[in-house]
Amino acid sequence: xxTLTSPLDMRFRPVRLIRSLxxxxxxxxxxLNLHVLMNFEPNNSxxxxxxxxxxxxxxxxxxxxxxxxxxxxxxxxxPENSSKVEVLILPNQYNQTFVSxxxxxxxxxxxxxxxxxxxxxDQYVHNLQKYGLSLGPESVVIVVQVHDxxxxxxxxxxxxxxxxxxEKTLLIFSHDVFSEQLNSIVETIDFCPVMQIFFxxxxxxxxxxxxxxxxxxxxxxxxxxxxxxxxxxNANHPDKYGHYREAKYCQTKHHWxxxxxxxxxxxxxxxxxxxxxxxxxxxxxxAPDVITILQMMNHLKKKDCKDCRMLTAGNYDKTQSxxxxxxxxxxxxxxxxxHNMGMAFTRDLWKDIKKCTSVIL
Ligand SMILES: *[C@@H]1O[C@H](CO)[C@@H](O)[C@H](O)[C@H]1NC(C)=O
Ligand SMILES: *[C@@H]1O[C@H](CO)[C@@H](O)[C@H](O)[C@H]1NC(C)=O
Ligand SMILES: *[C@@H]1O[C@H](CO)[C@@H](O)[C@H](O)[C@H]1NC(C)=O
Ligand SMILES: *[C@@H]1O[C@H](CO)[C@@H](O)[C@H](O)[C@H]1NC(C)=O
Numbered sequence: 001x002x003t004l005t006s007p008l009d010m011r012f013r014p015v016r017l018i019r020s021l022x023x024x025x026x027x028x029x030x031x032l033n034l035h036v037l038m039n040f041e042p043n044n045s046x047x048x049x050x051x052x053x054x055x056x057x058x059x060x061x062x063x064x065x066x067x068x069x070x071x072x073x074x075x076x077x078x079p080e081n082s083s084k085v086e087v088l089i090l091p092n093q094y095n096q097t098f099v100s101x102x103x104x105x106x107x108x109x110x111x112x113x114x115x116x117x118x119x120x121x122d123q124y125v126h127n128l129q130k131y132g133l134s135l136g137p138e139s140v141v142i143v144v145q146v147h148d149x150x151x152x153x154x155x156x157x158x159x160x161x162x163x164x165x166x167e168k169t170l171l172i173f174s175h176d177v178f179s180e181q182l183n184s185i186v187e188t189i190d191f192c193p194v195m196q197i198f199f200x201x202x203x204x205x206x207x208x209x210x211x212x213x214x215x216x217x218x219x220x221x222x223x224x225x226x227x228x229x230x231x232x233x234n235a236n237h238p239d240k241y242g243h244y245r246e247a248k249y250c251q252t253k254h255h256w257x258x259x260x261x262x263x264x265x266x267x268x269x270x271x272x273x274x275x276x277x278x279x280x281x282x283x284x285x286x287a288p289d290v291i292t293i294l295q296m297m298n299h300l301k302k303k304d305c306k307d308c309r310m311l312t313a314g315n316y317d318k319t320q321s322x323x324x325x326x327x328x329x330x331x332x333x334x335x336x337x338x339h340n341m342g343m344a345f346t347r348d349l350w351k352d353i354k355k356c357t358s359v360i361l
Pocket of ligand 2 (some may be wrong): 086087088268269270271272
């Protein structure tokens with residue numbers, strides 16, 4: 001006689017139960033992961049413009065957001081535009097010679113001032129005999145703000161040397177300290193065209209007055225009524241946090257602004273240039289694909305985000321998930337403390353920044 005299994009028996013069979021549970025957990029796990037993957041957004045997503053994000057996500061041509069190949073850069077402007085040349089100097093056709101004046105005594109500010117003025121007027125570009133210079137809308141010009149940290153600068157140069165396409169850029173160093181040591185480091189560069197510019201209203205040249213420290217400067221933390229009583233300089237104008245000027249930080253800001261003004265509006269070689277300008281600082285270290293990535297981002301911006309004005313090549317996040325994010329760009333509103341690392345923009349944005357001069361300076 002066959003043994004009948006009662007329904008009760010069946011329900012309580014442990015192997016089946018465990019197997020079913022396992023399947024349910026597995027399916028849930030897969031769905032949960034899919035959900036996380038598809039909805040992943042970097043931290044602080046409230047700072048992002050949701051309508052722009054929506055536009056990007058639901059744009060007709062989703063393929064546009066997956067660019068793995070440099071050759072895809074070509075199809076944006078068509079052959080006529082991408083080959084448009086705004087600055088052209090052929091190798092060996094540059095017959096300006098660099099007048100190297102070493103042994104400028106670093107304590108003689110008169111001589112330093114003369115040398116700075118001379119070099120700013122000359123606008124000499126090193127290495128043109130070797131590389132020439134051909135810039136267009138797709139190019140990236142790199143501007144490095146340099147203070148006085150020679151060791152950091154050397155490390156930055158080591159990283160720039162390895163950047164793909166570096167020989168096609170123009171690398172500009174903007175100094176607020178004139179020093180033989182820094183100059184000779186910059187003069188060792190043999191991998192691309194290089195120019196040095198010098199901030200003329202520097203603390204080095206004006207150690208005892210603005211923008212350096214004046215004996216009658218208000219202490220940073222003094223209260224305004226106290227400041228008015230002791231009649232220190234500019235007592236009427238603490239900053240929006242109630243602090244007074246700290247020469248060191250102020251110089252950084254003034255230098256930043258002057259450098260953009262000089263690069264966009266004063267340098268002859270930049271007069272016709274409409275491409276990207278990438279801003280670096282002496283203590284940065286760049287990845288070898290920084291130019292390629294910026295060009296790809298710029299391409300994407302022209303195609304899908306015409307409202308976007310600035311690209312950034314870095315951020316301050318301490319933890320990076322390269323495996324999840326390496327193929328993505330982030331879209332958001334500009335926040336100084338998040339995005340002032342490797343900022344890149346064109347003359348259009350500079351024109352708008354200039355309109356705010358009275359607020360900035
Ligand atoms: C070239 O660029 C201009 C403006 O940047 C644009 O209006 C024009 O459509 C472009 N030409 C082609 C063929 O893509
Ligand atoms: C800028 O363009 C004008 C007109 O095409 C040209 O004459 C001039 O030489 C160009 N300037 C530079 C620095 O290439
Ligand atoms: C090159 O040098 C010659 C002779 O010194 C000068 O006449 C010419 O204008 C220079 N060319 C350029 C492009 O500076
Ligand atoms: C600095 O150099 C200038 C020009 O060479 C000279 O006239 C001046 O006496 C020098 N000043 C000092 C303090 O050495």
